Amino acid sequence: AQSVTQLDSQVPVFEEAPVELRCNYSSSVSVYLFWYVQYPNQGLQLLLKYLSGSTLVKGINGFEAEFNKSQTSFHLRKPSVHISDTAEYFCAVSGQGAQKLVFGQGTRLTINP
Amino acid sequence: EAGVTQSPTHLIKTRGQQATLRCSPISGHTSVYWYQQALGLGLQFLLWYDEGEERNRGNFPPRFSGRQFPNYSSELNVNALELEDSALYLCASSLAGTSGMGEQFFGPGTRLTVL
Secondary structure, eight states: OOOEEESSSSEEEEETOOEEEEEEEEEOOOOEEEOOOOOOTTOEEEEEEESSSOSSSEEEGGEEEEETTTTTEEEEEEEEGGGOOOOOEEEEEEEEESSSOOEEOEEEEEEEE | OOOOOOEEEEEEEEETTTTTEEEETTTTEEEEEEEEETTTEEEEEEEEEEEHHHHHEEEEEEEEEEEOOTOOOOEEEESSOOOGGGGEEEEEESSGGGGTTTTTTEEOOOEEOOO
C-alpha cells in the first residue's frame, strides 16, 4: 500500500518569490509520482509526473520537482510565482500499472502581491 | 481532443434519495476512476473500472456503486444519500494497464449537495 504526506497545509508567499511544496511518500513497491493542481471550483490538472529516469522533472507553468528515492520525497518547486499560481496542489502516488492514485491532503498556495 | 466530461455539473438531492453521476472518458481510454473530494477528507479513491469490469474499490459502503458501459463511459450511483455524501465527485480516465503509466486525466467534477 502507498501513502502520501504533504507537510504543509498552507503556504503563503509573495509574488515573484520562490516556493517549495513538500511531499513525502511511502510504498513497498516501485511507484509513479505526480503533482496535480486544482484551481477554485475546477477539477485536477496534471503539473508533472515522475515515471523513471532523470530525477529532476519539469512540468507546466514553470514548475519542477525532484524525486529523491533515499528520502522518499518528491518536492515541487517554482523559482518565481505569480498571482495566477494561487491554487491547491496535490501530490499523488500510484503503483506501477493502471492502479488507483493515492493523494496527499493538499497544500493551499496563496500568492500575496 | 476532448477531455474527460462529467454531468451534471451540480446535483442537489435530499437524504435518502439516489444520485446518478455520469462520466465520459477521453477517446481511447478504457479505464475510468471515481474519486470523492469531501471537505476535510481530501481526495479518496472510490472505484476503478476497466473494460467494463470493476477492478478495485475504495473503502466506501456498498451503496456506492457504478458501472462501465461498452463505450467506456461510466455511471456512479449513490443510494440512500446521507448528508456526509455531499462532495465533489471527480472522474478520471487513463489508458489501460501499464501503457497508462499511471497517468490519469481528470474531469471537472460533479458537485453533489445532500440536504
